[in-house]
Amino acid sequence: MTLEPVLTAEEMRAAEQRAITAGTSEWELLQSAGKGCAAEITAFANGKRVTVLCGPGNNGGDGYVIAEALRKKGVSVRVVALTEAETPTAAKARDCYNSDVESAHSDVEGDILVDCLFGTGLSRPLDPDAHHLLMRNAALHQTVVAVDLPSGVVSNTGEILNGELPKYDYTFALGSWKNAHFLMPSSALLGKRIRVGLGLEFGDVSGHLFGKPAPTPPDFNAHKYSRGMVAIVGGEMHGAAILASEAAMRAGAGYVKLAGDTEHPAVPADLVVDPGPLEEVLGDKRLDAVLIGPGLGRNDTAKAKLEAVFVSGKPAVFDADALHLITPAMFETSERRCHVLTPHEGELAVLCEAFGIDRNTKLEKARKLAETTGCVVAAKGADTIVAAPSAPIRFFKPASSWLSAAGTGDVLAGVVVSRMAAGEPPLEAASQAVWLHGEAARQLGPAFTAGELARQMRHALATCL
Ligand SMILES: NC(=O)C1=CN([C@@H]2O[C@H](COP(=O)(O)OP(=O)(O)OC[C@H]3O[C@@H](n4cnc5c(N)ncnc54)[C@H](OP(=O)(O)O)[C@@H]3O)[C@@H](O)[C@H]2O)[C@@H](O)CC1
Ligand SMILES: Nc1ncnc2c1ncn2[C@@H]1O[C@H](COP(=O)(O)OP(=O)(O)O)[C@@H](O)[C@H]1O
Ligand SMILES: [K+]
Numbered sequence: 001m002t003l004e005p006v007l008t009a010e011e012m013r014a015a016e017q018r019a020i021t022a023g024t025s026e027w028e029l030l031q032s033a034g035k036g037c038a039a040e041i042t043a044f045a046n047g048k049r050v051t052v053l054c055g056p057g058n059n060g061g062d063g064y065v066i067a068e069a070l071r072k073k074g075v076s077v078r079v080v081a082l083t084e085a086e087t088p089t090a091a092k093a094r095d096c097y098n099s100d101v102e103s104a105h106s107d108v109e110g111d112i113l114v115d116c117l118f119g120t121g122l123s124r125p126l127d128p129d130a131h132h133l134l135m136r137n138a139a140l141h142q143t144v145v146a147v148d149l150p151s152g153v154v155s156n157t158g159e160i161l162n163g164e165l166p167k168y169d170y171t172f173a174l175g176s177w178k179n180a181h182f183l184m185p186s187s188a189l190l191g192k193r194i195r196v197g198l199g200l201e202f203g204d205v206s207g208h209l210f211g212k213p214a215p216t217p218p219d220f221n222a223h224k225y226s227r228g229m230v231a232i233v234g235g236e237m238h239g240a241a242i243l244a245s246e247a248a249m250r251a252g253a254g255y256v257k258l259a260g261d262t263e264h265p266a267v268p269a270d271l272v273v274d275p276g277p278l279e280e281v282l283g284d285k286r287l288d289a290v291l292i293g294p295g296l297g298r299n300d301t302a303k304a305k306l307e308a309v310f311v312s313g314k315p316a317v318f319d320a321d322a323l324h325l326i327t328p329a330m331f332e333t334s335e336r337r338c339h340v341l342t343p344h345e346g347e348l349a350v351l352c353e354a355f356g357i358d359r360n361t362k363l364e365k366a367r368k369l370a371e372t373t374g375c376v377v378a379a380k381g382a383d384t385i386v387a388a389p390s391a392p393i394r395f396f397k398p399a400s401s402w403l404s405a406a407g408t409g410d411v412l413a414g415v416v417v418s419r420m421a422a423g424e425p426p427l428e429a430a431s432q433a434v435w436l437h438g439e440a441a442r443q444l445g446p447a448f449t450a451g452e453l454a455r456q457m458r459h460a461l462a463t464c465l
Contacts, residue, residue, distance in 0.1 A: 001428075002211030004195075005202040006177040006395050009120040009155040015175065015200045026089045029198055030058060033174045034065020034093070036196035037147055040172060041066065041112065042073055044143070048111035049076045051137060054094075054101075055117035055130075055151065056083045061090030062147050062174070063116025064097040071099060078108050080137070082117055082130055104133050113141035115168075117151035120178065125161035126152050138166035146171040149180055150189050157361050158183030158383070165189055172196050177209055182395035183363065184383040193397075207393045210386070213432040213464050215252060215422070225286045227254025228421030231314075232414065233278065233292040233305050234260025238267075240295030240320065240410045245271050246454035247414030248291070251436060251461060252422035257281065278305055282312035288421035289315045293322030293342075294410040306330070315339065315420055318375075319413035323347040328355055331373055337389070339375040340426045342413050348379050367393060376426040378416065380409060384434050388427040399438030407450025412437045415457060436460040 007015070020026055041050065052067045054060035060081070067079045080102045085091040094101065102108070115138075117130060126134065134151060138144050144166050149155055152162040158180040171190040173181055175198040180186045218227050230253045234241040241258055248256045249271065258267070259282075261275035274281050282290065292309050296302045298321050309316050310330045315338035318326060323343050343351055345362070352358070352365050355372050359365045366379040366387040376388045382401065386394040415436055419429035440453055440460035448456070 001213045003208040004177060004211065005205040006179060006182065006207030006209050006393070007202065007205055008179060011202070011205055012120055012176060012178065015202050019200050026058075027092060030061050030065055030089050030093060032198045033196060034062045035069050036198070037062065037172045038066045038069035038073075040170070040194055040196065041070060041114065041145065042075070045070065045075050045112060049078070050112045050114060051108045051110040051141060052077065052079045052114040053117050053133065053137060054079060054081045054085070056086040056090065057118065057121045058087055058090050059116050059119035059121065059148055059151070060085055061087065061093040062119075063114060064090070064093035066114060066116065066147070067099075068097045078102060078110065080104055080106060080108060080133070082133065104129065107136055107140060109140045111141060112143045112145060113137050114145045114147060115151050116147045119148035119174070120155045122149075122152065122154065122161070131162050135164070135166060143169045145169065146190065148172065148174045149178065150186065153180050153186040153189070155180050157363065158186040160185055160189075167191070170194060174198065175200050176202060177395070179207060179363065179395070182209065182383055182385075182398070184381065187383050187398055205392055207395055210394045210396055210431045210435060213428075213435055215419070215424070215432060215461065215464055217465055218254070222254065224254035228252065228288045228418070228423060229255040229257070229284070229286050230417050230421045231257050231259050231281050231287055231290045232417070233290065233296065233309065234258055234262050235295045235302055235305070235321065236297030236299070237295035238262045238264040240407065242266050242271070243407050243410040243450050243454055244291055244294045244414030244417075246451065247411040247457050248418040250454065250457040251415040251418035251433070253418040256418070278308050279312075282308060282314060287314055289317070289417045291317040291319065291413050291417040293317075293319035294413055296321035298324055315426065317342060317413050317417045317420065319409065320347070324350055326351070326354065337374055338426060340378060340416055340420070340430050341369070341373065341375050342378045342380060342409065342416060342430070344380045344409060363393060376430050378412070378430045378434060380412065386427065386430045386434060391427060394427075394431050396434050396438060400441040402444070402446055402448060403437070403441050405448070405450055408437070408453055411450050411454045411457070414454065436464075439463060
């Protein structure tokens, strides 16, 4: 499994400062950043006209370095400056650009627009002139490139301060990924994400990009129980629990049991249905992990089942309806660290209400919910993140928007519980599940159903073995 650092703007500045203290100058960093971006642009700039928009800070400084590097390679470049360069390093880069700099009044037609107006130093919305400059020129170019971040995006939150920004074809993350590279709404703008390394050391960071996991296949002498036994608690709507079971059977666990009295025609022959008392199913010593929520309902029977899961003390995944029934009191007697919550945006809001959490962003809500409950929180959506108490937030490359189909959340929950039963700690189980879910969707292409996604899971798993 690979974990790449994802930083806040403050952490990025601290890393830059450490490098400077250790003897690399800001000028050298700017040169590496600009030349690294220029090398990437050269790969698709053949014969094309490039326009670079430069702002006042070091993001603008990067722009002058990019322009000079491209110019030296014979690429046709024009530079438009929003204002004077205001940092000493940006001013030096401006001076080292050996051609004309045009004023922000000019509209420039070209092929590739490179946005170097603002990066991590953005402190307020673009003023109307700067915003118009960016929007107008983006419309006059076929390819739009963001250097570090689209100008107008808040690095730590992904918020877009100006309401509307261009759609970018490429975003070059300088030195490290920043939160905004994976959070909505900015994540939807970025196009292809490319990290341009600057040789910086990061140490402890507040976020990680979770890459391909490395699950292990069953032991040589494995049997169904040693591979992991899962119980999925059924409820009012049978389809959701069946979908979760289908996914769980294909994500590593050796034995998946559906606890309920369903005789639904979609129950596959290879799924064990146990209509016995839930307490007995949950009391099985061989049982490793439980999922409750998909199709559960919210009536008294559902509440009693949820209580039974807490009483059993088994590691659990709480999803869907269960997230509406959970109360802080339920956690008081429970070993919290073994549980995973998988809310979508609406369920996250419900949980925050139930646990008295008052935070503005998804990132802060997920982090605080993890701290308050002690659980791992997989906050789903187009920018799924996984938070765990006292651990860096886990970000993921964006998954297919075709996942926006009913039942795909049930599939995810089934994968999480399967990975838990297979022996993964909750944070790893949740992270692996999000990755596998995204990979299965990628393999399926367009317009798949949740059932097809569940059945694809073993092929996603296969790519990691
Ligand atoms: N970290 C690294 O390792 C490396 C970083 N590098 C690069 O540096 C970038 C960060 O540079 P930076 O700190 O100079 O900030 P940047 O984004 O250029 O803008 C700040 C300037 O704009 C101003 N300003 C802010 N908002 C404004 C607004 N709406 N409208 C108008 N003005 C506004 C702000 O002024 P103030 O807020 O003080 O008023 C300040 O003058 C980073 O994203 C990356 O590209 C690499 O080259 C080298 C390695
Ligand atoms: N636009 C999108 N891009 C990427 N993933 C998405 C998108 N929309 C939904 N998803 C993913 O699909 C799943 C939907 O789950 P959920 O909202 O619980 O649906 P359901 O309750 O119908 O199963 C989540 O894993 C979510 O992250
Ligand atoms: K930028």
